[in-house]
Amino acid sequence: MSTPKPSRRRARLRLRSPFGITLAFTACSTLWILLSGTVVNALFDDPDTIYYVELLKGFAYTAVVAALLYVLLRSWQGLLHHAIAVAEHNEARLERVLLGSNDGWWDWDIGTDTIYYSPRWWSMLGYQPNELPADSRLWLRMVPPGEVHEVEAAMSKLLSGDAKSGRLEVRMRHKDGHYVPVITRFRIQRDAGGKPTCVSGTNTDMTDFNAAQRRLHQAAAVFETTREGILVTDAQARIIMVNQGFSAATGYSEAELLGRTPAVLSSGKHDPAFFQAMWEALATDGYWRGEVCNRNKSGEMHSDFLSISAVRDDKGKVINYVGVYADVSQIRESERKLDFLAHHDPLTGLPNRLMLTTELDHATKAARRQHSSFALLLLDLDRFKDVNDSYGHAAGDELLVQVASCLRQRLRDADIVARLGGDEFVVLLENITHDEDGGRVADEIAEWLSQGWTLSNGAEVRIGVSIGISVFPAHGKDSNELIQHADAAMYLAKQQGSGCYRYFSQRLTHDARHRLELEARLHQAVQRNQLRAFYQPQIDIASGRLIGAEALVRWFDPERGLIAPQRFIPVAESSGLINQIGKWILWQSCMQGKRWIEAGFPPIIVAVNVSPASS
Numbered sequence: 001m002s003t004p005k006p007s008r009r010r011a012r013l014r015l016r017s018p019f020g021i022t023l024a025f026t027a028c029s030t031l032w033i034l035l036s037g038t039v040v041n042a043l044f045d046d047p048d049t050i051y052y053v054e055l056l057k058g059f060a061y062t063a064v065v066a067a068l069l070y071v072l073l074r075s076w077q078g079l080l081h082h083a084i085a086v087a088e089h090n091e092a093r094l095e096r097v098l099l100g101s102n103d104g105w106w107d108w109d110i111g112t113d114t115i116y117y118s119p120r121w122w123s124m125l126g127y128q129p130n131e132l133p134a135d136s137r138l139w140l141r142m143v144p145p146g147e148v149h150e151v152e153a154a155m156s157k158l159l160s161g162d163a164k165s166g167r168l169e170v171r172m173r174h175k176d177g178h179y180v181p182v183i184t185r186f187r188i189q190r191d192a193g194g195k196p197t198c199v200s201g202t203n204t205d206m207t208d209f210n211a212a213q214r215r216l217h218q219a220a221a222v223f224e225t226t227r228e229g230i231l232v233t234d235a236q237a238r239i240i241m242v243n244q245g246f247s248a249a250t251g252y253s254e255a256e257l258l259g260r261t262p263a264v265l266s267s268g269k270h271d272p273a274f275f276q277a278m279w280e281a282l283a284t285d286g287y288w289r290g291e292v293c294n295r296n297k298s299g300e301m302h303s304d305f306l307s308i309s310a311v312r313d314d315k316g317k318v319i320n321y322v323g324v325y326a327d328v329s330q331i332r333e334s335e336r337k338l339d340f341l342a343h344h345d346p347l348t349g350l351p352n353r354l355m356l357t358t359e360l361d362h363a364t365k366a367a368r369r370q371h372s373s374f375a376l377l378l379l380d381l382d383r384f385k386d387v388n389d390s391y392g393h394a395a396g397d398e399l400l401v402q403v404a405s406c407l408r409q410r411l412r413d414a415d416i417v418a419r420l421g422g423d424e425f426v427v428l429l430e431n432i433t434h435d436e437d438g439g440r441v442a443d444e445i446a447e448w449l450s451q452g453w454t455l456s457n458g459a460e461v462r463i464g465v466s467i468g469i470s471v472f473p474a475h476g477k478d479s480n481e482l483i484q485h486a487d488a489a490m491y492l493a494k495q496q497g498s499g500c501y502r503y504f505s506q507r508l509t510h511d512a513r514h515r516l517e518l519e520a521r522l523h524q525a526v527q528r529n530q531l532r533a534f535y536q537p538q539i540d541i542a543s544g545r546l547i548g549a550e551a552l553v554r555w556f557d558p559e560r561g562l563i564a565p566q567r568f569i570p571v572a573e574s575s576g577l578i579n580q581i582g583k584w585i586l587w588q589s590c591m592q593g594k595r596w597i598e599a600g601f602p603p604i605i606v607a608v609n610v611s612p613a614s615s
């Protein structure tokens, strides 16, 4: 839009001031009248001629004056139009500026005590222009009575000359009754003599600004006071801000973190694929949530639930990332404790029935895979009720704890000991090689538990134990069946009297007893030297010459006579006695070979069979 150039025009206007033009015109006209008349009289004598010349001179003068008047009026008219255009242009520009600022404005003429309020001034308060009488007191009627004195004080400061301008934050009543927060800025104008002529100003509606401020304050308060750690980075993931919660949780001050990336917290627990998935989610969804393991300044690890959001500008470009860290270490610790409580007996700390079932399920699957077997021993203490009845429930508890720790200490680490409740315990023996292994451990347990137990009250108590045994896969295909059958076997054992065990099947009970009895007798046989070595000669058929001998071990039992190796060697192998027997036969064979040489026989090779089970 082209704008007129007012300064040059104004200069030309000054040169052609009305007084100057009038003076010049009067002087020229007077000179013309005086000089032209004299010239005409000097040139012409004839009165008629003089008359016509004078007439002609009058017309000429009128034509020149008319031409001058025309030029002058055209010039003034152009200037006037130009001045109006400039004024309109300036007014329109001022209006646009005020509209753009969305401010209302007012103008108080002090002399006439009239005030002009702009349309926006009215609409800010919900009114149509001039809907109310627009006098200078309207302002004061709109302000809450308690704030009127502030407006009056500001005006009297202006009028008295103490201030040229001012700024006030007031509330003004809206048409619907609520108050609009307003900032008004104003300035006083004075004439050349210093007399106040008008006060003009603008009103800015602060509703949105105040709400935004409030939200900012609230956000700042949340940012600073929240216990969760908050971290803000730029688009390149460089830290630009952290809150106190973050510093408290990580041990890093904000100054130590500025400009660094969150990798400073890396624990090394997550692989690159983890972070790649995180960045991909941020790029596609704009957020990522998950649990991360971080390392704080002192090197301590902690689990955080991290929620990251990408902040985008109006064009959708990422400008910040905001991460909120909630320390879940305590939650994880509580979960761990809850999990422990859910799966363990609170009195003894042993696994409970629930965990036993899980372990049994694992054992069943593993045994199926490996074609192996395992034994489940269900223990029920004998005469435990007497302890409760005689010494109280607390003493009974103490005894249960002692029994549990005895079992835990004496059994192998791989064996699982659980408490089913009351005075019932379960022992799970995995990977047994012979069915009777369960019976052997049951015998040991019966012996351990038959000891005297000293309670903290000084009392010494004696209990026993009855044990039911079920073996996988012979006695059940799943945990339920195995427990049920071990329980049934335990009742049978209980009926037999204290300190007994029973397998679920009669045959297994019998076989186990028999093998264990044989094992006990074999022990005695080794100690009492009841084993015998026999030598089977090896003859070269072509020459008929003795070339060697094979050593054979035999067991000579005083009651049952000679027992064949196929009966006792498997028992020796499963009980570990095979090592002793192996050493014994080697020693015997060497001694015998020496004796033969000393007796004058030629040296021969003596073969000794070594069991693959010996170590």
Ligand SMILES: Nc1nc2c(ncn2[C@@H]2O[C@H](COP(=O)(O)OP(=O)(O)OP(=O)(O)O)[C@@H](O)[C@H]2O)c(=O)[nH]1
Residues within 6 Å of the ligand: 347, 380, 381, 382, 383, 384, 385, 386, 388, 392, 393, 394, 395, 396, 397, 400, 421, 422, 423
């Ligand atoms: N102290 C204590 N006693 C318990 C607990 N749970 C169960 N009992 C008691 O343990 C006893 C178990 O009963 P029984 O197994 O019949 O007692 P018992 O004297 O061993 O009897 P038999 O098994 O037939 O030899 C009951 O008196 C229960 O009240 C416990 O957590 N603590």
